[in-house]
Every structure is written in structure tokens, then in C-alpha cells.
Amino acid sequence: MLSTAPKNTATDPEYHEILRSLSEGSVNRHFDPYVDIDWDAPEFAVHSDDPRWIMPDEDPLGRHPWYKAQSIDRQIAIGMWRQAGIAKVGLDFEQLLIRGLMQYLISVPNGDPEFRYITHEAAEECNHTMMFQEMINRIGYHDVVGMGTIDRKLTMIIWPAVKYFPELFFTMILGGEEPIDHLQKSLLRGGVDLHPMVQRVMQIHVAEEARHISFAHEYLRRNVPGMNVVTKTALSVLFPIAMRIMLDMIMTPPKEFVAKFDIPAEVMRDAYWRSPQSQLTMRNIFGDVRALATTSGMINPVAKLTWRLLGIDGPVTRYRSEPARKAA
Ligand SMILES: [Fe+2]
Numbered sequence: 001m002l003s004t005a006p007k008n009t010a011t012d013p014e015y016h017e018i019l020r021s022l023s024e025g026s027v028n029r030h031f032d033p034y035v036d037i038d039w040d041a042p043e044f045a046v047h048s049d050d051p052r053w054i055m056p057d058e059d060p061l062g063r064h065p066w067y068k069a070q071s072i073d074r075q076i077a078i079g080m081w082r083q084a085g086i087a088k089v090g091l092d093f094e095q096l097l098i099r100g101l102m103q104y105l106i107s108v109p110n111g112d113p114e115f116r117y118i119t120h121e122a123a124e125e126c127n128h129t130m131m132f133q134e135m136i137n138r139i140g141y142h143d144v145v146g147m148g149t150i151d152r153k154l155t156m157i158i159w160p161a162v163k164y165f166p167e168l169f170f171t172m173i174l175g176g177e178e179p180i181d182h183l184q185k186s187l188l189r190g191g192v193d194l195h196p197m198v199q200r201v202m203q204i205h206v207a208e209e210a211r212h213i214s215f216a217h218e219y220l221r222r223n224v225p226g227m228n229v230v231t232k233t234a235l236s237v238l239f240p241i242a243m244r245i246m247l248d249m250i251m252t253p254p255k256e257f258v259a260k261f262d263i264p265a266e267v268m269r270d271a272y273w274r275s276p277q278s279q280l281t282m283r284n285i286f287g288d289v290r291a292l293a294t295t296s297g298m299i300n301p302v303a304k305l306t307w308r309l310l311g312i313d314g315p316v317t318r319y320r321s322e323p324a325r326k327a328a
């Protein structure tokens, strides 16, 4: 069994202090989807001729010449379905995460501050699922799907990981959270003229995810260095693989979307992730996790090669969410 030894964080006062301040953050700065979002505000109304649904250049498909050549009506329809689809896959992922966190908490002992923080995080994720579902319902495409069936099967890895390889579980959490967060932040930062409902949902999500992501980073930074050499080496290779697989699960539209809008296979291949610009997007998403892999001792020749073969190698960020440097 990989995780029978007590974690080296169990008695680490610095780690406990970080968890306490993250928990307080959850109390002092949290959102309720039915208090903090005025769903029925007139500006939140959804209209199928609103050009703000057109996908922006920040989106790998949105900037593709094929998409730009579609009629405005079609660009809007594609954009609405896609926006709802991103929320749906986010929702699927959050539900999986909540179940995994609950399973993890079963073995957290009395007095361990992980219990409180992780429960706060799970409660926030429950709110996110409601917020995403409400937005999907209001967008009104009821045929929207999230994760594909193969992706759902792949996620079965989560169950044994939670119990026997929690470092891999928290890696998978990061693999899901980082791409969504990166995409949402690039839209908010880029000053894209988003529909106000989408914008509000993204602002809330980004604000709360900052805590979740910093917890996952902290967990790995503190637990990975103490792992035995076999599991640490395994994780160093599984880490970029998990990032790459999760990126596809989260960011690549499902086949139902491709079929509905008759998107040529060539266009899909370009956008996800063959074109040079898409490859750059993909690399840039993982600047922070490359920094984490480096500081927690997960870079070795095999791991380095894996990062490179997967097309997600590159510079590390110097601080969280540092915008991609020119060298990237
Ligand atoms: Fe979330």
C-alpha cells in the first residue's frame, strides 16, 4: 500500500497554519450562486442574436479561420453551445472531485485541519455545480454534454488513487482545475466582451478556485519530497501525463458538438492542438504546474522527456499566474 505511512504534514505547524488561513478565506470570501448572482437581472437575459456569444480569439476554435468564416448567427449558436459545454464539463469534473474529496476525508483523523479546509472546498464545489447548471439551463441548449464516455471511464483511476496514491489524486485535481482557471482568467484579463451572466459566473469561479489551486499545490509541495523513490519517480512521469489527459477532457469539445455543427475533422485537429498557436496555448497553461514539479523534486530525465513528448514542456512561472513570457 502506498499511503500507509503517516503523512509528513500531519504534525507540520506551518502546513496547519496555511490550512487555517485558507479555511478562514473560505469563510470571509465565498459566494452563494443564489445570493450573489442576480439571475433574473435584465442584462442577464439570453438572446440568440447577441454577438457577445461569439467565441473570442482566446479560444482555440474561436480564432480558427473556419469559425470566423461562419455566418454571425452560426458563430453565436456555436459560441452558446460551447459556453454551456465548458460549464457542463466543469460541472462533471466538480462532481467527480467532490466524491473524491469525501472519500479522502474518511481517513483524515480527528484534529487534522485538512478536514475543515477540504470540507470548505467541497462545499464551494457544490455551489459551483449549481451555478454552472443554472447557467446551462438559461443558455437553453438542452442537448449540451460534458465529459465523453471514454473520459468518464478514465476517471475511474481516481478511486484507487484517493486511497492508495493521494498525491496522484491531487495531481488529477490540479489537472482539471488549472486549464479551466487559465481559460477563464485569460478571458477576464483579456477584456473580452463577455455576456454578463458568463462574466459573473467566471469571476466567482476564479475567486474561489484560487484557494483550491493553492491548496493542491501546497499539498503536493509538502508531500511529494517525502515519498519513497519508487512512487516519487512514478508520480514524476504520471504528473505530466495526467495534466495532458485532463487538458483534453476539459478543453476539447465533445463529439456531439463536432457533429451538431458539422465541424471538419481538419479544423478540430488544428485547433486541438496541432496549430502552432494552439501548441503555445497548451504549453502556457502549465507554467505554474511546471514550477511545482520543479520545486517538489519531480523533474528527472525521464520526466523531462515525458513533458517534452506531450508538448507541454516550457519555462516555469516565477509567481502564480505569471503571464506567459516571451521566451515561451
Ligand atoms: Fe470549482
Ligand SMILES: [Fe+2]
Pocket: 125, 177, 208, 209, 212, 213
Ligand atoms: Fe476547485
